[in-house]
Amino acid sequence: MLETLTALLQPWSDVYSDSAYLPTLILAVHVLALFGGGGIAIAADRRVLQSTPATREAYQAAAEELRTTHAIVIGAIVLMVVSGIALATSDVGTFFVSPVFWAKMAMFVVLIGNGAFMRRTESRVLAAATDAGVEFDRTTQWSGPHLPWALLKRSAAISLVSWFLVVLLGVVLSNI
Numbered sequence: 001m002l003e004t005l006t007a008l009l010q011p012w013s014d015v016y017s018d019s020a021y022l023p024t025l026i027l028a029v030h031v032l033a034l035f036g037g038g039g040i041a042i043a044a045d046r047r048v049l050q051s052t053p054a055t056r057e058a059y060q061a062a063a064e065e066l067r068t069t070h071a072i073v074i075g076a077i078v079l080m081v082v083s084g085i086a087l088a089t090s091d092v093g094t095f096f097v098s099p100v101f102w103a104k105m106a107m108f109v110v111l112i113g114n115g116a117f118m119r120r121t122e123s124r125v126l127a128a129a130t131d132a133g134v135e136f137d138r139t140t141q142w143s144g145p146h147l148p149w150a151l152l153k154r155s156a157a158i159s160l161v162s163w164f165l166v167v168l169l170g171v172v173l174s175n176i
Helices: 002-018 022-050 056-090 099-130 146-174
Strands: none
Touching: 002 022, 002 056, 022 056, 022 146, 056 099, 056 146, 099 146
């Protein structure tokens, strides 16, 4: 199967390896998307981890800010995926048999899954913030309207670790 895939992608591999600028362009898009999207996500994760909104308005503002941030991060992830596919298919024989490549892909799947969970949890935070019948008592973070924020904090920690591991594995992969 790998031989068939390698033969199928050989024209792309030839164009990629014969070009003076294409490898640099694709790698630059990949790294800049990772830098931009990951940087924005890490900053947002840090804000989530450092705060617990005290009022309904603060919850709503925080959730809206996260929603805006995640829209930018999702755009960067799309660029990362497209450029990553271009990079991986330029040398299928090397990447598809590399445990480091698959570890990076697994970490990326964790990152995407966690991001999807965070998006759903943002909606829960907004719902709690807009429900007039919900009392905002700060006695516990693991019940009532504070539960979604506590879940966001847990997801923010997972996100931080995931972004750093994706970068680390990408650096290791570049030296294979």
